[in-house]
Amino acid sequence: xxxxxxxxxxxxxxxxxxxxxxxxxxxxxxxxxxxxxxxxxxxxxxxxxxxxxxxxxxxxxxxxxxxxxxxxxxxxxxxxxxxxxxxxxxxxxxxxxxxxxxxxxxxxxxxxxxxxxxxxxxxxxxxxxxxxxxxxxxxxxxxxxxxxxxxxxxxxxxxxxxxxxxxxxxxxxxxxxxxxxxxxxxxxxxxxxxxxxxxxxxxxxxxxxxxxxxxxxxxxxxxxxxxxxxxxxxxxxxxxxxxxxxxxxxxxxxxxxxxxxx
DNA sequence: CGCGTTACGGTTGAG
DNA sequence: CACTCAACCGTAACG
Numbered sequence: 143x144x145x146x147x148x149x150x151x152x153x154x155x156x157x158x159x160x161x162x163x164x165x166x167x168x169x170x171x172x173x174x175x176x177x178x179x180x181x182x183x184x185x186x187x188x189x190x191x192x193x194x195x196x197x198x199x200x201x202x203x204x205x206x207x208x209x210x211x212x213x214x215x216x217x218x219x220x221x222x223x224x225x226x227x228x229x230x231x232x233x234x235x236x237x238x239x240x241x242x243x244x245x246x247x248x249x250x251x252x253x254x255x256x257x258x259x260x261x262x263x264x265x266x267x268x269x270x271x272x273x274x275x276x277x278x279x280x281x282x283x284x285x286x287x288x289x290x291x292x293x294x295x296x297x298x299x300x301x302x303x304x305x306x307x308x309x310x311x312x313x314x315x316x317x318x319x320x321x322x323x324x325x326x327x328x329x330x331x332x333x334x335x336x337x338x339x340x341x342x343x344x345x346x347x348x349x350x351x352x353x354x355x356x357x358x359x360x361x362x363x364x365x366x367x368x369x370x371x372x373x374x375x376x377x378x379x380x381x382x383x384x385x386x387x388x389x390x391x392x393x394x395x396x397x398x399x400x401x402x403x404x
Numbered sequence: 405c406g407c408g409t410t411a412c413g414g415t416t417g418a419g
Numbered sequence: 420c421a422c423t424c425a426a427c428c429g430t431a432a433c434g
Contacts, residue, residue, distance in 0.1 A: 259419090
């Protein structure tokens with residue numbers, strides 16, 4: 143049912159997470175061989191691969207949000223994990239992981255990928271920096287650095303650099319940076335457990351999030367409820383076919399689907 | 405057969 | 420600005 147589309151190639155040219163709706167699965171891919179061990183995780187154009195179930199995934203990258211959502215929704219309706227796995231063509235290990243995470247955290251989102259933990263600006267040091275700044279708002283970063291050394295909180299190898307201290311101050315006190323771009327935006331999310339909280343402006347879900355459709359874990363209130371609302375959003379998105387699948391309202395989706403297919 | 409777990413090959417991004 | 424490396428990813432396979 144998913145394969146009778148005119149779409150014949152899955153184009154994956156970016157290493158960003160892509161929306162790869164199941165209806166866009168490659169109809170010429172020999173899925174009957176994919177599960178026989180003759181080919182595993184068969185590479186398709188670019189970074190997209192096809193798993194044993196015929197599902198498309200990008201190695202190393204999280205499943206798109208709409209599929210994660212669907213997994214949780216189906217589970218909530220009482221659908222068994224093995225059925226979800228087959229229906230959405232997602233490995234059962236992955237279904238299991240996403241459901242477990244949802245149970246534990248209430249979030250459907252992937253974890254925070256990449257980056258590294260602060261090496262010098264530890265929470266304790268950050269607290270001190272914050273305190274120094276509160277005590278003396280006019281204090282310079284290099285003065286803070288000196289004080290951290292003098293009071294023995296850090297030694298020369300562990301004291302944060304002046305730029306590290308500046309970064310902490312920017313974060314804590316929302317001080318505008320000279321380049322004045324993003325930077326301070328994600329700070330509201332200081333619980334920091336949501337994977338999409340940063341660097342999300344270059345994928346389709348990031349765009350959605352910024353258009354207030356899917357910013358939180360429970361986005362349905364903000365989702366377009368009418369065809370007109372949905373079209374307005376669609377007009378700002380280049381990959382219209384893909385973005386469809388992020389929408390929660392199946393009625394609207396079907397309407398837009400028909401509209402685009404004509 | 406269903407599913408929890410984990411090795412593996414991969415990506416990411418703060419430091 | 421290129422690099423490092425520890426975080427996370429989903430799949431496949433085992434038990």
